[in-house]
Amino acid sequence: MSAKRYDALIAGAGPAGCAVALALQRLGVETLLADRPLAQPFRIGESATPDVAGLLQRLDMRIDFAGHSPYHGNLALWGSDQPQLDHFLFRGRGHGWHLDRSAFDRMLQQEAMARGVAFLGQSGVDGVAPDEGGWKVQVRGIGEVRARVLVDAGGRRSPLAARLGVARHRLDRLQALACHVETAGDLSGYSLVESSPHGWWYATALPDGRALLALMTDQDLAREQRLDHAGNFLAAWRATRLLAERLPPPLQASSLHAFAAHSGCVARAAGPNWICVGDALMGLDPLTSSGISGALSDALAAAPAIVGMLNGNLNAARHYAQRADDSFRRYLAERRQHYGLETRWTELPFWQRRCPPPLGGSRHAAPRAYQGRLA
Structure with a gap:
């Protein structure tokens, strides 16, 4: 039997993965959404900032926030x-x-399934290999599938990018x-x-x-x-x-x-027929309170880049990489500024590591994480 074929395979069904699936579905892209089991049910991301409702509306979701x-x-x-x-x-x-975070994530997953996205819960990617025009992927629970584009929405571990040999920078x-x-x-x-x-x-x-x-x-x-x-x-x-x-x-x-x-980012936002979103793209200090809104924003920006890959046009992916680079550098400046406001414990290690360096210093220089290009 030949392996099932999809335009895109998304590893991770949190807000970033579900939002990419919903955005791609609107564009007619056949997608498989595969979610790995949670290591522990305790969740830390429990708040949605005011911009989240508007981002969900851009995905044509009318959210009932009852509960x-x-x-x-x-x-x-x-x-x-x-x-x-x-x-x-x-x-x-x-x-x-x-938020009731588990209920919020389930709502996004159910919306994706209701719109025709193939969803495989309690699963995960066990292997990836190049294939003509895309990838051969071993998916737990169904075996081998073929996908033209891989989307890493697997969180701070960037599991797909790691399988492809893409490094991840860790700042703290x-x-x-x-x-x-x-x-x-x-x-x-x-x-x-x-x-x-x-x-x-x-x-x-x-x-x-x-x-x-x-x-x-x-x-x-x-x-x-x-x-x-x-x-x-x-x-x-x-x-x-x-x-x-x-x-x-x-x-x-x-x-x-x-x-x-910790704060960190992958060394490249995207490559030939693969792309990272959400925490798999960049993990930000929780002080920003931007986890969910950032995941949804990444997904909306990633969808046209993925369609461009499917059509053999890499310009949108280059723009996505440049957007990631700009966002991460802006974040580093804001992080430095906010931690610098606290001056009561500057002699202690936690604050020494985060306080702005002396004028002209480079202790917190941004890693060359994104080059605004794919190669």
Whole structure:
């Protein structure tokens, strides 16, 4: 039997992968969406900024946000002894949403299937080899398929790009130590950020009445300070000001989960008959709160590049690579600026690694990650 043929195979069915599938479906591209099982069901990306609704509308999705709760802005204790409120209303943007993330992802997957996208859950890519006009792909659960274009939407590991020998730049060792808290405290409608000597804290209310709490710190610092131990984690939590007031620490912490949260990017955004989107393209510091909106934006930009590949025209892919390069360099400048606002712990390792270098320094120079071309 000959292998099933698709125009595009997308590895990863999170927001980036589903959005690419939906955008390609509108353009008449036959697509297979393959999703690998989650290593753990705990999810860290729980918020959608106000621009997400508009990006979904560009995919012809009319979203019912029932089961999710409004997200009005951010409350921060950063670089000052006084909390600062960034209300989305002040920007004329409306509100975003605190998500039931699993339900949100399922909604996108179901929408893709309803529109005729072939979806294979609990699967993954086990092997890739060049084929005339595309690729031979070993897909867990169905065997060999042929695809003309591969789309890596597999997250920070960039699994397809790695199989193709594409390097990934890693700028830091940031990780999230996260847990659920049974009460949301005084967080309703807002996300909270508070800087601390060894990193920064993030907390947000979830639609089910609980809260998500995460300490963002570097892996080596977490080991040295033993912050992944419940007692030390709770002690650091109690030492906060705004967080401890808005979300009082319990007597015992629930299980901690560690997640990669480092900044990084693939060495090339795309190549002959392959392309990266979402976190597989570039992983940004969670401080940006741009994970979902960035994934959807990447998908909308990637769709015409993929169609161009199918038609033998690489100009759109070159534009996509240049867009990625510009976005990552802009992100690095904004990251440097935001971390530089916090000057209370500049002698400590976490902040030394992120504070702007002296004038003329190059410690945070952008890697040559994207060249605006395919070769």
